Amino acid sequence: MNFFQKLFLEKELKEVLAVLVQVEAELKKFDYPIIKKSVEQCIFVSLKGRTKKVLEVNKATPEMMVYSIIANVAADYLGSGRYHVYRGVLDFSGQNLYSILNICLKKLESTGFTFGGQSVAGFRLVVNEDIKGAG
Numbered sequence: 001m002n003f004f005q006k007l008f009l010e011k012e013l014k015e016v017l018a019v020l021v022q023v024e025a026e027l028k029k030f031d032y033p034i035i036k037k038s039v040e041q042c043i044f045v046s047l048k049g050r051t052k053k054v055l056e057v058n059k060a061t062p063e064m065m066v067y068s069i070i071a072n073v074a075a076d077y078l079g080s081g082r083y084h085v086y087r088g089v090l091d092f093s094g095q096n097l098y099s100i101l102n103i104c105l106k107k108l109e110s111t112g113f114t115f116g117g118q119s120v121a122g123f124r125l126v127v128n129e130d131i132k133g134a135g
Helices: 003-007 011-030 033-047 051-057 062-079 092-111 120-133
Strands: 084-086
Touching: 011 033, 011 051, 011 062, 011 092, 033 051, 033 062, 033 092, 051 062, 062 092, 062 120, 092 120
Parallel strands: none
Antiparallel strands: none
């Protein structure tokens, strides 16, 4: 996204993107660049033009929204089987993605966030089952 496109974004989306920059710095040591492009695409596809409404409906802050999107993307990547040595065993990049997922889920759990009515603990169980079955 170039400078001019960023200039005309809605205020709430700019806040989300500012949080994303902070979170990226925190997660960089865990191979975050693996999922960076997918996270950015998810943010723009799901939030552009309707960020304020999404935040209000989900009763979420920009921080919660960023962590939930990163957690969802990391969970999708982990469930794909691409980051496994063999069934149920993650390779080095998969372990880093799992660390990213855990950081995000801990932050979300402390705020009481739910994934569409599903608790953070329930989401974690689903991801762990996906990891066990993939590879």
